[in-house]
Amino acid sequence: MLLKAENLSVTRGGIAVLEGVSLALASGRALVLRGPNGAGKTTLLRTLAGLQPALKGRIEGEEGTLVYAGHADGIKGALTVRENLSFWASIFAGGDVDAAIDAYALAPLADRPAAALSAGQKRRLGLARLIVARRAVWLLDEPTVSLDREATAMFAAVLRAHLAGGGAAIVATHIELGLDEAETLDVAPFKARAAALDDFDEAFL
Numbered sequence: 001m002l003l004k005a006e007n008l009s010v011t012r013g014g015i016a017v018l019e020g021v022s023l024a025l026a027s028g029r030a031l032v033l034r035g036p037n038g039a040g041k042t043t044l045l046r047t048l049a050g051l052q053p054a055l056k057g058r059i060e061g062e063e064g065t066l067v068y069a070g071h072a073d074g075i076k077g078a079l080t081v082r083e084n085l086s087f088w089a090s091i092f093a094g095g096d097v098d099a100a101i102d103a104y105a106l107a108p109l110a111d112r113p114a115a116a117l118s119a120g121q122k123r124r125l126g127l128a129r130l131i132v133a134r135r136a137v138w139l140l141d142e143p144t145v146s147l148d149r150e151a152t153a154m155f156a157a158v159l160r161a162h163l164a165g166g167g168a169a170i171v172a173t174h175i176e177l178g179l180d181e182a183e184t185l186d187v188a189p190f191k192a193r194a195a196a197l198d199d200f201d202e203a204f205l
């Protein structure tokens, strides 16, 4: 398994959001996280990515195999598209910048400062980062937000190639990606019960 979680409880703002989540992600597999707004998908992804501690449970994965792409994609506005990708390639000791540019049709924008990109173009650049990162496990939070139909298809193709190459992904999304390899995890049933009021004072009844 590339990533495994057992009996995980995750919190946001100090409040338990999900509890008892277990999952296992093998090479070549994708797991799609479902659940209504506020259910805890982002919180679960951030916890799996090691960006925040779990309240309970265990996460097993190899160091340096994960890359997380969330709503803020770490783009440096003053750098061009190509410079952003080269910067990430150097950070991750990775990857083929030209392949990333091709995969998201970024060539016409390659020399433009990222600050001057549209929301969807920025998102394409943020997703291209995953290609240069060359990490096995992608943790993706709403990757298709702002993408048009064509760019969504580019993303689906890149994700399929990643899985075919032995990678894996957990993707929180509200849209249908058309992936045969995907399983679905609905987080709603794992909603945490309200925190116990253990400092409740009966004298006030």
Ligand SMILES: Nc1ncnc2c1ncn2[C@@H]1O[C@H](COP(=O)(O)OP(=O)(O)OP(=O)(O)O)[C@@H](O)[C@H]1O
Residues within 6 Å of the ligand: 012, 013, 017, 035, 036, 037, 038, 039, 040, 041, 042, 043, 044
């Ligand atoms: N910064 C914050 N501080 C405190 N609580 C937060 C914060 N951000 C989100 N929450 C709460 O944490 C819970 C889980 O939110 P989370 O973002 O993980 O949900 P989600 O399933 O990803 O939602 P969406 O589909 O809207 O993106 C929600 O109840 C939300 O209101």
